[in-house]
Amino acid sequence: MIGKRITHRTADGVRIPGTWRHVFIRNGGHYFLTDLFIYADGLINCWGLVTIEEFEEKLRTGWVTTSIPEGAEASAHDLAEWKFSEPRSWLTPELLLAEVRDTIDQLNRRPDSTGRCLAAVDAFLADRTEENRAAAHAAFLAIPASRRRYALGDMDRKDAPLRVLLAGPGGRTYVAADPPITQEVYDSALAYFEERARRRAERAERVPTDGPAASHAPAVHLHQTFPKEPLDDPGTVGLRTEYPAPITIGEADYPSVAHAYWALSVAQPELRAAIAAADSAFTARKLAAGAPRREGWEQARTAVMTRLLRAKYDQHPELAEILLSTQDATLIYDDLESAFWGDNGGRGRGWTGRLLELVRSELHARRTGIPEL
Known part of the structure; x- marks a missing residue:
């Protein structure tokens, strides 16, 4: 998620947009809390610019790390240092890599894994075959697990309607605690997506009160x-x-x-x-x-x-x-x-x-x- 974390670097006089997120780098047995800079051209700065393939290698070797051992010493440059007690991590190397790939897509304004999933869901809703449901389900599971709950942008329902829709009546979602999907629950999910489509169509037709924010003429x-x-x-x-x-x-x-x-x-x-x-x-x-x-x-x-x-x-x-x-x-x-x-x-x-x-x-x-x- 880029949010308000906007930055850039200049290469050969060209402005390359980017963003950043926090990560730990392990160097010499010490852990450093630092910023990971991600740029639209696919380069990533983790104490040096690397390609996405080189970044994957940094994750594999633990230079960029997602897990911290008990008692590990860490620091944030010119801010603080500490030892970890009962550390817990929300990410794995695979999840972090997937999130970085999504971020590069977002910086280039092309569909990320969430966008690809929602496009597949629209295709299923337009033609409700089991083949299309399977394709949408696969696209849903391709979203990093840490981001799936935000796929619909609904902070109340999270991804529950999506899980139900893609499991289908009598099916099970990827969440073990979810019960089998009843027809009533499935119909409720369909109604959710129909209402969502109606609201999206209204937003698309809505003309801003004071005109568009962006110019229509090229710069x-x-x-x-x-x-x-x-x-x-x-x-x-x-x-x-x-x-x-x-x-x-x-x-x-x-x-x-x-x-x-x-x-x-x-x-x-x-x-x-x-x-x-x-x-x-x-x-x-x-x-x-x-x-x-x-x-x-x-x-x-x-x-x-x-x-x-x-x-x-x-x-x-x-x-x-x-x-x-x-x-x-x-x-x-x-x-x-x-x-x-x-x-x-x-x-x-x-x-x-x-x-x-x-x-x-x-x-x-x-x-x-x-x-x-």
């Missing part, structure tokens, strides 16, 4: 570039802050948003004119880099950039149309000089892209007649 990547002349058809290049689209702010004129931003950022008024007159946005940034910033600039810079972007698209309707044409896409803006303004392969905060999306939303609101508050 737009605004790669870094420094054009010196306006283009007849700039496309999304025109959305860059350094694109030569002159704007007027108060009494001053600037060749681009970037020129205005860097000119306004410096403390010395006499330097602002030189930055505004720079032959390119790159030069404007370079001139500003060696000068002290205005007091409070760090806290005010997002507000300044927002106003500059509003001015750009108010004063250049043709560029506003390009921005509007991105619909609700996520705008991924690169700025290799700034991890604050640029997304930079997921390593930056990406504020320029966020502010462009804000201004785009304001343009949509204006076009559709939603009043300004």
Whole structure:
């Protein structure tokens, strides 16, 4: 289960999503409580990156261990150390390996053992042959035993309806304490799944009150570039802050948003004119880099950039149309000089892209007649 345990590593500039869980590593007779990092590309960090096959070997040899002997010494780095008394473990190496495999499936957004089981159950409910029941039962038993109770996502009934459905009338579940399944109990399980299907269909048709959480348009990547002349058809290049689209702010004129931003950022008024007159946005940034910033600039810079972007698209309707044409896409803006303004392969905060999306939303609101508050 990934839950809120989200992490990543970067390989060759690519962000690899991952998660983690606690495990014990046995090293030199001592047991260490540590984090096992699992990544979408199938690599696992257990004091070193290994493949799933190598991880299986780590489990077989006991480097990653699921059982602790009585009196074993253990520690958590820089936190505590202790000795075990009457230790009990909930996992076996096979269960841990199966859970890790499921986690890799989840990270890749493909069906894990639970998803495959529920698909087989749907196939059985659609065509209730004993062959389909057997296939669904096998898929159910392929879920790690530690996870079966959560297969339906029902914290009240757990997996009881699933056990009954797959055992069938007169059958026995894999739980030894369960009695033989009566027709009445089986009919109750069928009714459970019919109601579950009805609720799922309702959820699928339900439209979120305030609209979808995710954009429907594909993300737009605004790669870094420094054009010196306006283009007849700039496309999304025109959305860059350094694109030569002159704007007027108060009494001053600037060749681009970037020129205005860097000119306004410096403390010395006499330097602002030189930055505004720079032959390119790159030069404007370079001139500003060696000068002290205005007091409070760090806290005010997002507000300044927002106003500059509003001015750009108010004063250049043709560029506003390009921005509007991105619909609700996520705008991924690169700025290799700034991890604050640029997304930079997921390593930056990406504020320029966020502010462009804000201004785009304001343009949509204006076009559709939603009043300004």
